[in-house]
Amino acid sequence: MTDLNRIGQHARTAAYHLAALSRQQKDDALNAMADALSEQQETILQANHADMEAARAAGTSDALLDRMVLTPKRLDAIAADTRKVAQLDDPVGEIFDVAELPNGLRVHKRRTPLGVVGVIYEARPNVTVDIAALCLKSGNAVILRGGSDIRQSCAAITSAIGTALGRTGLPTTAVQSITDPNRDLVRAMLQLDTYIDMIIPRGGAGLHRFCIENSTIPVITGGIGVCHIYVDPTANIERAIPIIMNAKTQRPSVCNALDTLLVHHDLAPLLLPTAGAALSAAGVELRADPEALALLSKTPGADAWKLVSAGPDDFGTEFMALVLSIRVVDGLEQAIEHINAHSQGHSDAILTTDRSAADAFVQAIDSSAVFVNTSTRFNDGGQFGLGAEVAISTQKLHARGPMGLKELTTYKWVCESDWLARP
Amino acid sequence: MTDLNRIGQHARTAAYHLAALSRQQKDDALNAMADALSEQQETILQANHADMEAARAAGTSDALLDRMVLTPKRLDAIAADTRKVAQLDDPVGEIFDVAELPNGLRVHKRRTPLGVVGVIYEARPNVTVDIAALCLKSGNAVILRGGSDIRQSCAAITSAIGTALGRTGLPTTAVQSITDPNRDLVRAMLQLDTYIDMIIPRGGAGLHRFCIENSTIPVITGGIGVCHIYVDPTANIERAIPIIMNAKTQRPSVCNALDTLLVHHDLAPLLLPTAGAALSAAGVELRADPEALALLSKTPGADAWKLVSAGPDDFGTEFMALVLSIRVVDGLEQAIEHINAHSQGHSDAILTTDRSAADAFVQAIDSSAVFVNTSTRFNDGGQFGLGAEVAISTQKLHARGPMGLKELTTYKWVCESDWLARP
Numbered sequence: 072m073t074d075l076n077r078i079g080q081h082a083r084t085a086a087y088h089l090a091a092l093s094r095q096q097k098d099d100a101l102n103a104m105a106d107a108l109s110e111q112q113e114t115i116l117q118a119n120h121a122d123m124e125a126a127r128a129a130g131t132s133d134a135l136l137d138r139m140v141l142t143p144k145r146l147d148a149i150a151a152d153t154r155k156v157a158q159l160d161d162p163v164g165e166i167f168d169v170a171e172l173p174n175g176l177r178v179h180k181r182r183t184p185l186g187v188v189g190v191i192y193e194a195r196p197n198v199t200v201d202i203a204a205l206c207l208k209s210g211n212a213v214i215l216r217g218g219s220d221i222r223q224s225c226a227a228i229t230s231a232i233g234t235a236l237g238r239t240g241l242p243t244t245a246v247q248s249i250t251d252p253n254r255d256l257v258r259a260m261l262q263l264d265t266y267i268d269m270i271i272p273r274g275g276a277g278l279h280r281f282c283i284e285n286s287t288i289p290v291i292t293g294g295i296g297v298c299h300i301y302v303d304p305t306a307n308i309e310r311a312i313p314i315i316m317n318a319k320t321q322r323p324s325v326c327n328a329l330d331t332l333l334v335h336h337d338l339a340p341l342l343l344p345t346a347g348a349a350l351s352a353a354g355v356e357l358r359a360d361p362e363a364l365a366l367l368s369k370t371p372g373a374d375a376w377k378l379v380s381a382g383p384d385d386f387g388t389e390f391m392a393l394v395l396s397i398r399v400v401d402g403l404e405q406a407i408e409h410i411n412a413h414s415q416g417h418s419d420a421i422l423t424t425d426r427s428a429a430d431a432f433v434q435a436i437d438s439s440a441v442f443v444n445t446s447t448r449f450n451d452g453g454q455f456g457l458g459a460e461v462a463i464s465t466q467k468l469h470a471r472g473p474m475g476l477k478e479l480t481t482y483k484w485v486c487e488s489d490w491l492a493r494p
Numbered sequence: 495m496t497d498l499n500r501i502g503q504h505a506r507t508a509a510y511h512l513a514a515l516s517r518q519q520k521d522d523a524l525n526a527m528a529d530a531l532s533e534q535q536e537t538i539l540q541a542n543h544a545d546m547e548a549a550r551a552a553g554t555s556d557a558l559l560d561r562m563v564l565t566p567k568r569l570d571a572i573a574a575d576t577r578k579v580a581q582l583d584d585p586v587g588e589i590f591d592v593a594e595l596p597n598g599l600r601v602h603k604r605r606t607p608l609g610v611v612g613v614i615y616e617a618r619p620n621v622t623v624d625i626a627a628l629c630l631k632s633g634n635a636v637i638l639r640g641g642s643d644i645r646q647s648c649a650a651i652t653s654a655i656g657t658a659l660g661r662t663g664l665p666t667t668a669v670q671s672i673t674d675p676n677r678d679l680v681r682a683m684l685q686l687d688t689y690i691d692m693i694i695p696r697g698g699a700g701l702h703r704f705c706i707e708n709s710t711i712p713v714i715t716g717g718i719g720v721c722h723i724y725v726d727p728t729a730n731i732e733r734a735i736p737i738i739m740n741a742k743t744q745r746p747s748v749c750n751a752l753d754t755l756l757v758h759h760d761l762a763p764l765l766l767p768t769a770g771a772a773l774s775a776a777g778v779e780l781r782a783d784p785e786a787l788a789l790l791s792k793t794p795g796a797d798a799w800k801l802v803s804a805g806p807d808d809f810g811t812e813f814m815a816l817v818l819s820i821r822v823v824d825g826l827e828q829a830i831e832h833i834n835a836h837s838q839g840h841s842d843a844i845l846t847t848d849r850s851a852a853d854a855f856v857q858a859i860d861s862s863a864v865f866v867n868t869s870t871r872f873n874d875g876g877q878f879g880l881g882a883e884v885a886i887s888t889q890k891l892h893a894r895g896p897m898g899l900k901e902l903t904t905y906k907w908v909c910e911s912d913w914l915a916r917p
Contacts (some may be wrong), residue, residue: 087858087860127781135813151568172877172878173879178878181856185890186860268889268891269891283687284710287706289713289889289891289892311515390652411510411796429910433604433908435510435514436906437510437609438906439906439907440909441906441908441909442909442910443908443910443911444910445909450909454595454599455595455599455909456593456595456596457602461701467608467684467691467692467904468608468712468891468892469892471893471904471906471907472907479774481890481891481894483859483861483894484862484863484864484894484895484896485856485864486863486865486866486868486872486878487865487866487867487868488866488868
């Protein structure tokens with residue numbers, strides 16, 4: 072059986088090494104990783120092919136198979152992304168909060184890597200490279216545990232990464248994958264608090280909950296969003312429709328996609344028929360509360376829509392599909408109450424032309440990102456200018472919303488007295 | 495039995511209310527708290543007296559009884575501290591990382607309260623007020639669980655706080671104490687992740703470990719320090735001795751007190767006799783490795799010292815007492831290796847006049863605070879200019895080292911498109 076303690080010790084030792092590297096050394100290793108992924112493409116594709124065969128034989132769904140598959144084109148894109156990470160600024164070593172205190176102490180904070188990051192993910196082999204690259208750039212060692220259905224792909228990718236690390240003089244144990252399919256290892260990994268500083272789960276709600284309940288290591292939770300748009304009576308309808316359409320239909324299977332539309336009752340008779348037609352034309356099933364249902368069902372053409380009465384579970388549900396729940400509310404306060412009761416604190420938006428309504432909404436909504444006249448889909452590290460994204464956090468400690476390289480770091484206090492120069 | 499879910503719901507509701515308060519409203523409540531503590535002093539002292547009687551009857555140690563006892567003077571000091579918290583800056587509402595992105599989005603981060611903080615502490619009734627004041631100032635609701643031996647004191651103090659909250663129009667459920675002695679409630683509180691955003695344990699290593707192992711809520715761990723001072727061969731001995739003395743003897747029972755002295759072998763024959771004499775005069779027991787023992791034992795007067803051979807457990811132990819382990823090392827590298835192997839990442843120091851040795855030490859030591867020519871005792875929110883301290887974190891997520899008001903907050907992203915002004 073895999074010796075997790077040994078893996079942990081190796082990672083910790085590698086982490087000390089990585090923390091002292093210059094930016095150039097890390098960037099060289101990242102570019103070498105991209106090279107090695109290209110050189111070993113055939114081996115990686117063969118390993119992925121073996122994973123796919125086994126998954127097909129086990130009756131895996133087409134959707135899951137599509138997530139698992141690697142192609143030369145996908146591998147090229149992954150290698151190119153690794154080179155992009157090399158171009159990002161290195162957060163490590165940043166000095167901030169510099170102060171000379173009344174007691175004569177000189178104090179500053181210095182940004183340092185976290186140490187060892189543990190990542191548990193599902194059937195996406197590309198996560199292996201994504202996360203390894205971001206951890207390396209931020210000076211962290213990483214222990215990866217991909218889904219057992221992609222274990223051969225993960226092993227091959229990790230081997231290519233190891234080649235690159237070795238070539239550039241870095242410890243090959245900076246990036247380790249646990250490919251033993253024994254599921255007990257996940258639970259044991261979550262208890263390895265002597266060696267791992269942070270756990271990032273990348274997957275569905277079940278995986279997040281499993282990590283929260285079993286980990287003695289801090290877990291970054293996220294990835295689950297019940298996202299709302301509230302349309303205020305002053306909203307510009309022509310501009311509201313494309314935002315709603317973008318939020319719901321651009322990529323319905325992701326966490327920042329829209330789940331519930333709240334409309335002020337003064338605007339509902341104007342907005343809902345147009346919105347309903349546009350959404351229905353895009354194949355969206357509408358689950359409406361009584362007032363919304365009455366307005367929608369009398370719209371010409373509504374007979375052909377997927378329009379049903381909303382049940383209580385339709386509010387507060389992340390649909391991950393072309394389904395939208397709709398409720399008519401009597402004002403801003405009711406909208407805020409609804410969202411704070413049903414949101415998972417991911418992404419919520421107001422559409423309005425009234426500055427005071429926008430301010431009140433932003434103040435009251437307790438979510439990782441609050442949007443004004445903007446689609447919830449913009450809660451994304453790339454869109455917010457982070458350059459890269461490790462995860463979207465919906466918890467409140469450490470980091471909230473999109474996490475980039477800086478969120479893979481911590482700091483230490485450095486404190487000096489004033490007599491260093493006077494021997 | 496205490497209904498924890500109800501307490502959690504009340505705290506969450508109070509938290510929404512607190513998040514919207516102005517600084518003035520919070521400061522008024524804090525000053526009212528100080529008033530109420532003075533007005534209800536007699537009731538609080540009576541409750542404390544009852545706790546003390548019960549503890550004495552149960553054979554509680556004098557040291558613990560001293561922690562538990564409240565006196566008019568101590569209560570006055572607690573009330574005065576509450577007024578000081580009112581004078582600190584309010585971190586909530588700060589806007590930072592403002593950016594206009596190439597995609598046209600205007601993004602900023604806005605500092606917000608965490609929400610609901612859960613604090614589990616031992617037999618120190620003053621923590622009830624300290625933490626309540628800091629949570630209130632930072633806009634957080636708090637659920638307090640003091641040790642069962644101070645439950646009557648906690649109940650009386652919480653009641654006085656409730657009076658103040660009511661008088662100033664704040665929800666009295668902003669500060670709640672669980673005074674039911676049933677110990678299962680602690681475990682249940684640690685699983686109340688629907689309502690509590692952060693757990694702060696205030697107590698010994700056992701309490702911290704219990705929280706880490708049983709909590710589904712993020713836990714701020716800390717309070718445990720195995721602190722080192724390494725004396726480099728270039729150190730100024732005259733200046734080194736008072737720093738070592740301060741670190742070891744000023745308050746030996748706290749987490750930032752010195753546990754292990756590492757001395758370079760070139761300096762050891764000069765430093766150790768003087769240091770040994772000074773430490774012994776202050777009643778410190780010295781547990782020395784063979785080389786240090788040889789040097790110390792031949793010092794004139796050493797016969798009268800508490801000087802013993804160090805066992806393997808004497809390195810990596812937090813003594814919390816007038817005991818110091820001493821090791822002679824052959825250089826900076828060995829000192830760093832020793833510290834990173836034995837430290838708990840709390841506070842470690844180098845004494846040197848060599849800038850490059852200081853830089854190498856600061857770079858390599860992975861602790862919450864790294865000191866140059868400064869006593870480890872300075873790892874403290876007050877000394878570092880935070881104004882107040884909730885805890886000293888030795889974990890790496892969210893906050894490291896002393897945590898003040900800002901560390902009781904999180905942020906939300908606020909993202910706007912540019913058409914708000916154009917209806």
